[in-house]
Amino acid sequence: MFTAQLGWALGLVSISLVLSWLLGAAGLSLAWLLLLLVLVVALWRAHFSRLLDAAIHCERLRVRRRRALSIDETAEWVNFLVNRWWVFSSLTLFSIVKERLEPILNEAKPSIVGEWETLV
Numbered sequence: 346m347f348t349a350q351l352g353w354a355l356g357l358v359s360i361s362l363v364l365s366w367l368l369g370a371a372g373l374s375l376a377w378l379l380l381l382l383v384l385v386v387a388l389w390r391a392h393f394s395r396l397l398d399a400a401i402h403c404e405r406l407r408v409r410r411r412r413a414l415s416i417d418e419t420a421e422w423v424n425f426l427v428n429r430w431w432v433f434s435s436l437t438l439f440s441i442v443k444e445r446l447e448p449i450l451n452e453a454k455p456s457i458v459g460e461w462e463t464l465v
Contacts, residue, residue, distance in 0.1 A: 354389070354396055361385040 361381060368377050 351396065351400075354392065357385065357388055357392075 364381055365378060368381065
């Protein structure tokens with residue numbers, strides 16, 4: 346779409362240049378050249394905003410495509426889920442680990458150390 350509008354604008358400029366040359370070569374009045382200039386400016390203003398919008402849209406699409414292809418998949422969502430799970434189940438996990446490890450640690454401790462209890 347952008348290239349079609351750009352082609353139309355370039356065609357308008359080309360035709361106006363050729364008509365200007367023909368008017369000058371034919372020796373016609375300067376009024377015809379001014380009339381042609383007013384016509385070209387009116388057409389240019391009418392279509393320039395659409396041309397500019399199409400160019401901006403095309404560039405935004407190009408930037409989005411480049412950004413989408415350059416960013417690798419991240420594991421942020423996994424980190425978020427693990428963090429939420431850890432907040433709600435950390436006390437339960439600590440108590441399970443304490444129940445399992447405390448007897449093993451008490452058996453493996455040196456004899457000069459008295460009874461101890463792991464803190465949660």
